[in-house]
Amino acid sequence: MEGEAAADPCAICLSDVGRGQAIFRAECSHVFHHLCISASVAAIRRPPPSARPSPSHGPVVRRPPPPPAMPSSSHGPYDDDEPVVVEPSVEAAQDVDPAADHAVVALRTHCERPALARGASRGSFEVLVHAVAPGAAAAGAPRTPLDLVTVIDLNGSMRGQKLCLVKQAVGFVIDNLGPTDRLSVVSFSNDANRVVRLARMTADGKASAKRAVEALVASGGTNIGEGLRMAARVLDDRRYRNTVTSVTSLILLSDGRDGHRRHRHADLVPPSFRGSGNRTAPIHTFGFGTDHDAAAMHTVAEETGGTFSFVENRAAIQDSFAQCIGGLLSVAMQSVRIAVACVHPGVRVLGVKSGRYKNRVDADRRAAWVDVGELYADEERRFLVFVRVPAAEAAEEVSQLIKVRCSYRDAVSGCSGCVAGDDAAVLRPPEVGDGDAELSMEVERERVRVAATEDIAAARAAAERGEHAEAARILEAGQEAVRRSAPGKGRAAMLAGMSSHRQQRDLSVALRSAHFGLRGGRGAGRGAPRPYETPAMRSMVKISRSAREQQQRTSSPAPPAKRAHLRFAE
Structure with missing residues (x-):
């Protein structure tokens, strides 16, 4: 330390070093206030905020918005979501008379x-x-805004x-x-990280989200439950x-x-997502x-009202997300x-076949209902109602x-x-007569x-119990279908088909007709009709393929120049 004035400013606070101040001159000739040195050392030795004991009482201070990358699954409440914005045309639509002439469900x-x-x-x-x-x-035209959380597995096998x-x-x-x-965006391996907070996809929001996604690195194991x-x-x-x-929806x-x-695959589902009454998304x-x-992915989708898709090739990932x-x-x-x-006073409802959708028949069997939930534009639902019909009066x-x-x-x-x-x-x-008896x-x-879907589910259960002979008796395809239900591509295809049929909603574009005949017969082409696919789904898949083809054209290297062949005169 020196007590005399120095010509140079303090290298920490950049203020002048005056006469009489306690200073420290380093071997490199830089001058520091002694108080600045002490404060810097104390800051270095101070434990991080997460290691400090938290007070048991006191005022609650709201945190500022966190940066895009959010480490640590022990983070506090995620109440930093960006405010929603309602388009003026949507606000005006609230004043529409429900009885007015507008598009409704056709029944x-x-x-x-x-x-x-x-x-x-x-x-x-x-x-x-x-x-x-x-x-x-x-x-x-105005549409409903979407809150979406994508949950991405970053275990070690996702590298490359x-x-x-x-x-x-x-x-x-x-x-x-x-x-x-x-x-x-949430990522997970052994632990989970919130990579992007719930933010609006404005131009800045999209750019920030893309940077965060591009920075993802794969390593570790697989903890689906923590990610969800x-x-x-x-x-x-x-x-x-x-x-x-x-x-609101999640993509996993x-x-x-x-x-x-x-314990069970169903334990992977967070508590707020369980049960039809308070299901979050x-x-x-x-x-x-x-x-x-x-089996785990299928159960998570079934428990929450989602669909399970099996993506077996590279091109199908983006198309599946697009769909x-x-x-x-x-x-x-x-x-x-x-x-x-x-x-009719003598008619009674015996039951309803509604797949995954919850149904209930009243105790007197005079009424029933089916909870369908959300319907995409142009989407259809078909339910079989079984009734008892009495003989008619004269x-x-x-x-x-x-x-x-x-x-x-x-x-x-x-x-x-x-x-x-x-x-x-x-x-x-x-x-x-013969005409009136036609089905x-x-x-x-x-x-x-419905019968085929139930048979597939029964065969799957029998095969997973090891009762292959029973499964073969259930399915017409016999031993081949049983082998397909073993762990691997066949099992995933079977579960994806079950998910699609039980929810009457289209599944991953990766599956081909040979798995379930879902596109007609075997060998159906790429453009063959698909069950449950809506025009909006088809349009988004078309956009996906167009974007991918454009990317391939712009990223593919130029063809090598033809090599000149020299010929020597004999």
């Missing part, structure tokens, strides 16, 4: 036969209830090309979200929620097997490659419920069996509505689909 019924003999009764008569959501709005492909797929999702949509728990907290802790309408992608599951799961835990986003960005109706009521020419109604909330305007479908009725002639193809097609 129809089909009886298995057009007529029953007047003196005959049927212990189980099938009626198909068919609901169709209105079509997609015109380009530029796999992670590169996932980054491209997430980048495509970011590109196709709008400024009213919000996105958060953090994603749930991102949604549960939101400060801002759209008070008009909103769509994993190529590995969870190494931290304790559906989780759409994507199993990448043949080594992922297909999912195309649906989420085209939600037309929410809180959809179909109600059935008996009209003068009864027509028996009114059931009437159906559909209640819903318009996803854009937030208005609630209810629409009635045509009543299901059968003719009651004294005798039934309805609509009902028969749905009956065969």
Whole structure:
């Protein structure tokens, strides 16, 4: 230390060093205030904030918004989400009269036969209830904003090309979200990290999200449960929620097997996502490659109302994400419920085949309902209702069996509505002719689909119990189908097909017709019709393929110049 003045300023605080001040002169000739040196040493020795004891009481201080990368799964509440923005056209739509002439759910019924003999009764008569959501709005029309959390597996096997492909797929999702949509990114391996807070996808938001995704590095194991728990907290802790309408969803992608599951696959689902009454959002799961835990991914999707897709090749990752986003960005109706009521005093509802959708039959069997939830634009749902039909009275020419109604909330305007479908009725002639005995193809097609789905589920359960002979008796394909249900690509394909059929929603574009005949017969081409695929899904997949082809054209190196062949004269 020196007590005399120095000509140079303090190298820490940059203020002048005056006479009489305690200073320190280093060997490099730099001069420091003694107090500046002491403060710097104390700061270096001070423990980090996470290691300091927290006070047991005192005022709560709100943290400033965190940086894009958020390490540590022990972080506090994720209440730093960006405020939602409602477009003026959406706010104006709230004033629309629900009874006004606007697009509604179309509801129809089909009886298995057009007529029953007047003196005959049927212990189980099938009626198909068919609901169709209105079509997609015109380009530029207001739509429901989306809150989306993508949950990405970063275990060690994701290194290299796999992670590169996932980054491209997430980048495509970011590109196709709008400024009213919000996105958060969560990554996980042994632990979980929130990589991007729930932020609006404005130009700046997209750029920030892409930088964070590009910085992801794969290492460690697979802890699906921790990744989903953090994603749930991102949604549960939101400060801002759209008070008009909103769509919320999770996308989970994993190529590995969870190494931290304790009891059942269902335990991977966060508590706030369990149960139909307080479900936060559906989780759409994507199993990448043949080594992922297909049973776990299928269970997570089933428990939350999402779909499980099996992605078996490189090109399918972005297309699968595109298909999912195309649906989420085209939600037309929410809180959809179909109600059935008996009209004829002797008719009783025996049961409803509704796949994954919850249904209930009243104790007196005079009414029933099915909770459908969300419907994408142009999406359809078909449910079989089984009723008991009594013999008709002597003068009864027509028996009114059931009437159906559909209640819903318009996803854009937030208005609630209810629409009635045509009543299901059968003719009651004294005798039934050949024409009146013909089966309805609509009902028969749905009956065969439901039976096939149940057979697939039964065969899968038998195969996983090791009862291959029983599984072979269930499926027409015999031993080949049993082998396909073993762990690997066949098992994942089977579970993905079950998820698609039970929810009546399209699955990953990676699957081919040979797995389930979902695109018609074997060998169906790439452009063949796909069940449950909506126009919005097809459009987004087309955009995905176009973008990928454009990227390949711009990134492919120029062809090498032709080598000149020299010829020497003899």
